[in-house]
Amino acid sequence: MSGRFEPMNDSTPHATRGPLDDQLFRLMVESAHDYAIFSLDNAGVVTSWNTGAERLMGWAHADAVGNTADVIFTAEDRAAGVPEQERTQAAKRGRAEDERWQQRKDGTRFWASGLMMRLDEPNAGFVKVLRDRTDAHLANERLRKSEERFRLLATNIPQLVFRSMSDGNRTWPSPQWIEFTGLGVEQSLGFGWLDAIHPEDRGPTLAAWTGAIDRGEYYCEHRLRRRSDGQYRWHQTRARSIGPDEPRDWVGTMTDIHDLRALQERQRVLMAELQHRTRNLLAIVQTIVSRTLRGSDSLQSFELEFSRRLQALSRVQALISGVDYQSLDLRDLLIAELQAHDGRQLNSGRVTLDGPAFPLPAAAAQALGLAFHELVTNAVKYGALAQERGGLAVKWQVDRRDAEQVAKVEWKESGVAMPPGVARRAGYGRELIERALPYQLGAETELQFEPDGVRCSITVTLKSPTNG
Amino acid sequence: MADLADRRILLVEDEYMIAADLASFLERHGASIVGPFKSVASALAALDGEAIDAAVLDINLGGERVYPVADALISRNVPIVFATGYDELLMDRPYLGLPRCSKPIDKAALLQILQRTLNPPGSSS
Numbered sequence: 001m002s003g004r005f006e007p008m009n010d011s012t013p014h015a016t017r018g019p020l021d022d023q024l025f026r027l028m029v030e031s032a033h034d035y036a037i038f039s040l041d042n043a044g045v046v047t048s049w050n051t052g053a054e055r056l057m058g059w060a061h062a063d064a065v066g067n068t069a070d071v072i073f074t075a076e077d078r079a080a081g082v083p084e085q086e087r088t089q090a091a092k093r094g095r096a097e098d099e100r101w102q103q104r105k106d107g108t109r110f111w112a113s114g115l116m117m118r119l120d121e122p123n124a125g126f127v128k129v130l131r132d133r134t135d136a137h138l139a140n141e142r143l144r145k146s147e148e149r150f151r152l153l154a155t156n157i158p159q160l161v162f163r164s165m166s167d168g169n170r171t172w173p174s175p176q177w178i179e180f181t182g183l184g185v186e187q188s189l190g191f192g193w194l195d196a197i198h199p200e201d202r203g204p205t206l207a208a209w210t211g212a213i214d215r216g217e218y219y220c221e222h223r224l225r226r227r228s229d230g231q232y233r234w235h236q237t238r239a240r241s242i243g244p245d246e247p248r249d250w251v252g253t254m255t256d257i258h259d260l261r262a263l264q265e266r267q268r269v270l271m272a273e274l275q276h277r278t279r280n281l282l283a284i285v286q287t288i289v290s291r292t293l294r295g296s297d298s299l300q301s302f303e304l305e306f307s308r309r310l311q312a313l314s315r316v317q318a319l320i321s322g323v324d325y326q327s328l329d330l331r332d333l334l335i336a337e338l339q340a341h342d343g344r345q346l347n348s349g350r351v352t353l354d355g356p357a358f359p360l361p362a363a364a365a366q367a368l369g370l371a372f373h374e375l376v377t378n379a380v381k382y383g384a385l386a387q388e389r390g391g392l393a394v395k396w397q398v399d400r401r402d403a404e405q406v407a408k409v410e411w412k413e414s415g416v417a418m419p420p421g422v423a424r425r426a427g428y429g430r431e432l433i434e435r436a437l438p439y440q441l442g443a444e445t446e447l448q449f450e451p452d453g454v455r456c457s458i459t460v461t462l463k464s465p466t467n468g
Numbered sequence: 469m470a471d472l473a474d475r476r477i478l479l480v481e482d483e484y485m486i487a488a489d490l491a492s493f494l495e496r497h498g499a500s501i502v503g504p505f506k507s508v509a510s511a512l513a514a515l516d517g518e519a520i521d522a523a524v525l526d527i528n529l530g531g532e533r534v535y536p537v538a539d540a541l542i543s544r545n546v547p548i549v550f551a552t553g554y555d556e557l558l559m560d561r562p563y564l565g566l567p568r569c570s571k572p573i574d575k576a577a578l579l580q581i582l583q584r585t586l587n588p589p590g591s592s593s
Binding site: 275432 | 482483484485486487488489504506527528530552553554570571572573
């Protein structure tokens with residue numbers, strides 16, 4: 001294998017090189033299996049070619065020496081004149097370094113880290129050392145692409161993304177964070193980001209970082225100030241370490257959950273309201289049972305009276321839910337109650353309803369509905385709607401003041417021959433009108449059993465409905 | 469059976485019939501009723517100058533919550549029983565530990581709670 005690599009200008013006297021140095025040099029070059037080391041003349045023709053070069057590039061020593069070294073460059077680089085440029089630079093500056101794809105004999109490519117050095121003696125050419133760095137290069141490339149993908153992801157999702165140490169010390173804020181909070185990169189680093197957190201939430205926010213490294217996760221809900229309008233909006237922040245190899249390197253997201261929280265709160269309130277209404281309704285039914293029981297002389301009369309009152313209650317409930325628990329008009333409430341007993345009476349001319357629109361809130365509608373039920377029931381049984389010559393006129397006026405509306409409802413039956421004892425019988429109805437309405441609605445009421453029929457006046461003062 | 473004789477019980481409930489039912493039930497057991505009141509303002513106004521031994525409170529009073537009344541009573545060391553349509557989950561946290569009857573009220577259970585609160589075991593009366 002002698003002569004495989006001949007140091008250049010072996011015969012030329014050299015200040016420090018002796019026979020021992022030559023041998024050492026030869027051994028080093030020959031044993032450098034992982035390095036392609038070859039020399040070339042000023043025109044780029046190979047003059048020596050070591051074992052490493054054979055291994056790396058596939059040309060045997062005999063094939064390489066005497067031929068141009070340009071073949072190890074890719075076609076593109078050759079067309080671009082890269083081999084000449086490299087020699088020119090090495091000739092001028094003594095050395096030329098580069099990293100690029102190079103080509104083997106079989107056409108495959110490898111990523112090479114190369115160094116070309118000019119030999120000292122005039123026109124002695126160059127020596128070039130190449131190392132195969134393909135694996136490292138591909139790994140770097142993968143890492144670079146992965147980082148790029150992370151940045152792309154982190155800067156394009158709606159969440160605010162950050163990187164931090166495991167104690168909350170931030171090392172990178174995403175552009176969305178900067179956009180949302182108005183804090184710059186420098187202001188956000190370290191613990192500067194805390195400035196955007198609501199002052200009341202800063203303590204819990206920091207406390208949640210304590211022990212995050214043991215739990216392997218950071219979780220916190222806190223308010224974050226939005227630069228555009230100064231509003232503090234609820235965010236959910238989660239962070240995790242990037243991986244087991246980097247326990248101190250964390251990445252996290254902050255998601256706006258403000259609207260979600262408002263919805264949850266609204267749902268909670270609705271649930272509470274529903275719960276309240278249902279149970280209250282049952283409690284009202286309970287009072288109807290005990291009141292009806294007290295006024296009944298037999299189970300038959302209890303059953304009849306109770307089921308009528310239950311129906312009246314359910315009718316009012318249906319009307320209220322039909323208008324989505326908003327206001328219900330007084331006339332609709334009266335009509336529903338009269339129709340439930342005998343619809344024909346409404347068109348017979350014996351019943352007149354006269355008054356302007358008057359919207360009743362749900363609670364008032366329920367109380368008044370039950371009272372009207374008692375009045376109608378009495379009229380159907382003993383009064384104006386039971387007797388040939390009877391008549392019923394319901395009139396109401398509404399007086400609108402600044403924040404209030406006062407409605408005065410007059411129920412007037414006429415042409416009735418009042419049977420004896422009716423006034424005493426009307427226990428529950430009388431209690432509803434004379435006690436419940438004043439208590440619940442602050443109403444002023446009066447109920448009288450005149451010889452020609454019942455008179456009832458109810459004056460209710462309600463807050464004027466506000467929009468929405 | 470220990471009774472509520474001479475006990476003054478504050479009743480806060482916005483539904484008349486329910487309030488009237490509870491009041492007459494408690495009165496039958498010897499209590500005298502302070503109220504009933506249907507709003508926070510009227511109940512708070514009655515607290516001053518009234519000796520009150522215990523209170524039965526509805527929570528939702530036509531949309532407003534009874535809690536200010538509860539706070540005033542707690543600061544006066546007056547025992548409270550909530551008589552409410554609210555479930556535990558929907559009550560404000562500070563009041564969760566207090567005695568509570570769900571609507572519709574089981575009056576016997578309410579009576580028991582009141583008696584236990586007013587005559588704790590070991591008390592001399």
